[in-house]
Amino acid sequence: MPAARVSSAVMTHPVRRAQAEEMCVRLGLGGIALDPAPDDDPSALRTALVAWSRTGDGATHHLMIQDDVAAPVDLLDLVAGCADRFPGEALAYYTNWHARNGAAARLAALAGAGWVRAVPEEFTPTLAICLPVAMAAEFRRYAERSADRHDDEVMAAFLRSRGPGGTGGAAALLAVPTVTEHIGTSSINGHAAQGVRRAVCPAESADARPALLSGWVLEELGWLPYMRYGEGFVRLPGQDAGPDARNHFTWREALGHTELTEAEVVKVMRRERGEDAAAAVADLYGASFADELWIHCLLLGRQAAAAARRYAPEPVVPDPAGRRLRAAAVSTVGLAGLPPERRPEVTQAHTDLLSAYAWSAVRSGDRMPAGDPLPRG
Incomplete structure (x- = not known):
């Protein structure tokens, strides 16, 4: 007790x-x-x-x-x-x-x-x-x-x-x-x-x-990808300490603070994103949203893998509960990234589509070459 x-x-x-x-x-x-x-x-x-x-x-x-x-x-x-x-x-x-x-x-x-x-x-x-x-x-x-x-x-x-x-x-x-x-x-x-x-x-x-x-x-996130109203952004390391604490920097604007380049990100998307899934998401919510969501999830997978490598006390091997938690977190990313007025129209089938689409990008991010995107503290 x-x-x-x-x-x-x-x-x-x-x-x-x-x-x-x-x-x-x-x-x-x-x-x-x-x-x-x-x-x-x-x-x-x-x-x-x-x-x-x-x-x-x-x-x-x-x-x-x-x-x-x-x-x-x-x-x-x-x-x-x-x-x-x-x-x-x-x-x-x-x-x-x-x-x-x-x-x-x-x-x-x-x-x-x-x-x-x-x-x-x-x-x-x-x-x-x-x-x-x-x-x-x-x-x-x-x-x-x-x-x-x-x-x-x-x-x-x-x-x-x-x-x-x-x-x-x-x-x-x-x-x-x-x-x-x-x-x-x-x-x-x-x-x-x-x-x-x-x-x-x-x-x-x-x-x-x-x-x-x-x-x-x-405890330490480094740069943090997030989405709002259909667009991908990145919170910069230490952003809270300066005058731009609440500013929103698009992922393109923020890449200079990471080890990635826009050319590399776009190359990975073109190589690994499924055309049929991208077309299905674009048909529902627009081509721009389909691109932004996939790139956001690519960066998310990249940073999550980096965080696990650097900070997890031992290699992360998810048990069934851990896999369910990971799935739950990814299941909300597409919905959350939509503009508020579009969220009520999302059906379970659309949620499943967005989750599978997001997972493809997260896994691509996880497979990106190992770098050192997080500060050593």
Whole structure:
């Protein structure tokens, strides 16, 4: 039995109170945290501050979870086990499939890791997040001074403030297998325009437990390929440290920071991409998307293989659970890369097509000649 004692609260708005109360009963959570000013302008932070104040007597850690989440009945036990393993860390149990952090988690899944360090310049996913109680109190004091309404942005700023030059600490650790899932597309806080938002690597608790409780942690990403709105980008190494922290660099613009060239990337695509699959994807979503998705997945496979070579404690030989996690991560990459307005029309057959197409590129990236694209730390 885990030694950590985890209290919990579900942040909610009165319009979703019944949904939040049902979640509390089903998961054995501590109770709901209602928006204290539901008729004012929407503010996730306002409600989050209530949720973070509901730490239980004797608790070592506190889980804050939002009301539009599906989660397994053993969530609290799993969170307590992870808190035992990482007692001083902020632990996030959900990552959006279309964010930079989602790309980091997908890369980590392919590399065989159980956790990955979040990129510090992006919002910290707070759909389901656990903090040590002392850190939760520190966050409340920090956030009460903020005029921002987005708790995920304030959480990221708070964690950055505790990093080098602060009082110690780092960006959150992201769970690679995602046992929590976002449900619905509505957003009280104004995120509905992002469309369907799902977990990057959806997993059953049985598959997630070994990875979360004993899997290795990917701390260093190097350059990170990600997609948004049908176009491939690359996060540069150390991008958070400069004025371009939130800028988006296309993969072509960023190749100068890698060991690859555009000519090499295009040559591999022309040689190894299946013409029929490319035509099928292009027929559905356009030739540009077909090219961008394949190249993104090629770079993803390249970096995942490099990360496994450099950082995995032993050669990665996925067991059945590991193979399912890798498949789950790749199954979301095509959907996540589409513009939000196109995601609702994707059928299961289209998902299968996009997954197979993505896998062909990931495997091509894995087979690319070994280089040294990651910094040696």
